[in-house]
Amino acid sequence: MLKMTDLHTELKESIVEQLNLEEMEPADISDEEPLFGDGLGLDSIDALELIVLLEKDYGIKLTEPEQGREIFVSINKMAQFIEENRTK
Amino acid sequence: MKNKIYITGIGGISAQKNDFAENPLVYEQLIFKAHTPNFKEFIKPMALRRMSQAVKMGVTTALLALKDAKVELPEAIITGTGEGCKKDTERFLEKLLDQREDLLNPTPFIQSTHNTIGGQIALHLGCKNYNVTYSQNSASLESAFIDAQLLLSENPKSNNILVGGVDEVSEVISGFRNLDQQLKTKKIKNLDLFKDDSPGTIASEGSHFFLLTSEIKESTYAELIDLGIINSVSTQGLTSEVESFLTNNQLKPEDIDVVILGNNGDNRFDHFYENLQQGIFKNTQQLVYKHLIGEYETATGFAFLLAANILKSGEIPGILKANNIPEVKTKNILIYNQYLARDHSLSLLRAV
Numbered sequence: 001m002l003k004m005t006d007l008h009t010e011l012k013e014s015i016v017e018q019l020n021l022e023e024m025e026p027a028d029i030s031d032e033e034p035l036f037g038d039g040l041g042l043d044s045i046d047a048l049e050l051i052v053l054l055e056k057d058y059g060i061k062l063t064e065p066e067q068g069r070e071i072f073v074s075i076n077k078m079a080q081f082i083e084e085n086r087t088k
Numbered sequence: 089m090k091n092k093i094y095i096t097g098i099g100g101i102s103a104q105k106n107d108f109a110e111n112p113l114v115y116e117q118l119i120f121k122a123h124t125p126n127f128k129e130f131i132k133p134m135a136l137r138r139m140s141q142a143v144k145m146g147v148t149t150a151l152l153a154l155k156d157a158k159v160e161l162p163e164a165i166i167t168g169t170g171e172g173c174k175k176d177t178e179r180f181l182e183k184l185l186d187q188r189e190d191l192l193n194p195t196p197f198i199q200s201t202h203n204t205i206g207g208q209i210a211l212h213l214g215c216k217n218y219n220v221t222y223s224q225n226s227a228s229l230e231s232a233f234i235d236a237q238l239l240l241s242e243n244p245k246s247n248n249i250l251v252g253g254v255d256e257v258s259e260v261i262s263g264f265r266n267l268d269q270q271l272k273t274k275k276i277k278n279l280d281l282f283k284d285d286s287p288g289t290i291a292s293e294g295s296h297f298f299l300l301t302s303e304i305k306e307s308t309y310a311e312l313i314d315l316g317i318i319n320s321v322s323t324q325g326l327t328s329e330v331e332s333f334l335t336n337n338q339l340k341p342e343d344i345d346v347v348i349l350g351n352n353g354d355n356r357f358d359h360f361y362e363n364l365q366q367g368i369f370k371n372t373q374q375l376v377y378k379h380l381i382g383e384y385e386t387a388t389g390f391a392f393l394l395a396a397n398i399l400k401s402g403e404i405p406g407i408l409k410a411n412n413i414p415e416v417k418t419k420n421i422l423i424y425n426q427y428l429a430r431d432h433s434l435s436l437l438r439a440v
Contacts, residue, residue, distance in 0.1 A: 018193070020137040041134055048194040056191045 007079045018053055019046050031076045039074075047072060059087030091240045093312040094440065097159065097299030099152025099252075100393045101125070101145045102381040103278075103292045109405030112380055115278045118271045119262050119291045120382060124148075131212070138195055139208065140175040142256035145295035146205035147212050150250055154213075157299040157307055162250035164218035165206050166235050168228035170385020172202030174258035205254050226427035227317045229253030229296075229386045230435060234315050236300055244302065252297030253386030265291055270428070272353075281353040281379035282410075289352035292382025296389025298396075304440055309396035310421075313337055313436040321432055323363045330368065330424070333434045341368040345418045346398060348391045349410070350425035352378045357429050364424065365410065373415070375408040388425045388433065395421040399439040 012026035015035075019042065033039045036047075047068050054060040054071075060082065062068060071081045101122050104113055113123060122145060127136055130148045139147070146167065154160065179196035198204075203221040210219050218239070222231035229252070236249045265271045272288040281290060300312065316333045318326075334340060347369045349361045365374055381390050398404055398418055423435040 020195075022137050023133045045138070045195055045198065052191050052193055056187075 007082060008075055011075055011078055011082075014053055014057065015050075018049055029075060031079075032074050034074060035072050035078075042072075050078075054082070057088075058082050058085075060085050091244050091302055093237065093240055094301050094304055094308045095298050095310050095312055095392070095396045095437070096301040096305050096308045097153040097155070097157025098296070098309065098393055098396060099149035099154075099156065100294070100296045100389065101149050102294035102296075102390050104380050108380055109407055112279060112407060115290075115292075115382075116275050117290075118266075118275060119257050120278070121257060122293045122295075135212065138199060140173050140199060140256065141293065142169070142173050142175070142254050142295070143199065143205055143208045145256065145293070146252065146254040146297070147209050149254075149295040149297040150209045150252060151212070153250060153252070153297040153299045157248070157301070157305065159248050159299055161213060161215055162217065162248045162299065163246055164220075164236070164239055164249045165209050165215060166218075166232040166239075166249065166251045167203070167206035167209070167221045168230070168232035168251075168253040168386055169202050169205060169221065169223055170225050170228045170255050171261065172223060173200050173204050174256055174261045176200040176204070178258050178260050209250070224317070225431045226385045226388075226425060227319075227431040227433045229388055229392075230315050230317055230433040233312065233435070234317070237312075237315065240300075240302060247302050249300040250297060251300055252295060253389040254295040255293055255384040255386045257291060257293045257384075262291060269356075270354075278382065279379055282351065282376070284353060285355050287354055287356050289354045289378070289383045291384060292387075293384055294381060294387065294389060296386070296393055298392060308440055310399040311438045311440050313420075313438050314434075315436070316434040318432040318434075320430060323359055326360055326363060326432065327367055329432070330364065330422075330434060333436075334422075337436055339420065339436075341372070344369065344372050344420050344422045345416055346373045346375060346395075346404065346421045348375045348377065348395055348408075348421060348423045350378060350388065350391070350423075350427075351376045351410070352383045352427075357426065360426050360429065360432070361424070371413065373404065373413040373418075374410040375404070376410045377408055380407070383427070385427070388423060388435070391423045391425065392435065392437075395423060395435075395437045399437060 176196040176199040426432040
C-alpha cells in the first residue's frame, strides 16, 4: 500500500492530468485547498471525472452522488476516503 | 423586397497568417494544422483546458468578429461545421475501445457533439439567444448563412447575427480521407497544388466567423446578396444553375467582377471549376485559395473573408489570381464551391 504522502502526490498528478489543468503542476495544489468553488475552481463536469477516477484507479464506486460533496472537499479528504475504501 | 444583410465584423483562423499575400506559409504535408494565435489571450485557462482545437478556434474567431464589429452580444449564433469536434469524438471512441465500454470519461463525450462549438461560444458570451448548428458537408457554412437570411426575413428587426464555419483536423478521422483517395498519394508543397495533375487534395482546418447586421456600419465590409446550395449537378448543368442564380439576382455572368473558386487540385472534380473558368467566366477575374489554406468542409469561410476584404479595400492579392484580367473596380463577387462533386454552393457579395 502507498504511504499517505505518496497517495496525495498520486492524486494530485491524476487530477492535473485527468482534468487537463494545463497551467498547474501537481505541487501547486495544497492538501487542504478546496477543490471546488473558491479554491481550485473545479466544476460539475470535473466532479463526474473524479467519480470515474475513483472507480478506475481505486475500485471505489460511488452509489450516492451526494457522497461527492463530502469526498471531493480537498486532497486530504479524498486521500482519507480512498485509504478507507479502496479495493485496488 | 429582401432585407439587406451586411458583413460588418470578421474573425478568421486558417493555415495562413494575415500577411499571406506577401509571406505565404509553405507546408509539405498532406494534412496540416491552422496557424493559431495564443488562445490564452482570448479564453481563460480554466475554460481553455477542456477545449479542442475546433472549439478554441471557433470561440476565438467569434470573439474577433464581435470585436471587429464593436458588438458585445449577438442576437443569434449560427454555426456550420462539416465534421464537428473530431478530436473529442476520437478520444471518446478510443477510450470506449481501450476500456471495453466501461468507465468512460464524460468530458470527451460531452465535447464531441457538433454543436459544442456554438454552445461554447454562447457560454463564453453568456448569450441565451437563438443558437443552431448546421452540418451539411461542404455546404455547412452556406447553410448557416441561409438560416441567417431566413431569420432576418422573418424578423426584419433582427440584427447582429453571428455566423461561422469551423472544422478541425484529427489524427485518425482526418486520415480516413486517404481511404478513398481524397488526399494526394505523395506529399506536395501547398503552393504547388495546382501544378500536380493527380487525384486527391491537401487537407487542413480553420474557423471563420462573420457578424451580420441589417444596417451599414463604419466597419461594414460588404453586402451579402444571396446564397444557393445545389446538392448534385452535372458539369454541364452547373452553368445553367449559375446563370439561373445570377438571373434571380438581376445579374448576368459579365456583371460578376471576381469569381472565387474552390479548386483543390483533385483532377477528378476540378472540371466543375474549369468548366466555368473556360466558359461563362472566361473574361472574369478568377481567384483560387485552397493552395494556401488546404481543403476542409468549411474552407469557404476563407473565401468569404477574401471577398469581404477585396470589396472593402479594392485590392486583390496576386497570389490568388488564376488568370490575368485587367483590374476593374470590384462590385460583385461570386463564390462557387463543391467537394467530391457534391454540395455545390453559390454565394454573392456586393460592395457597399
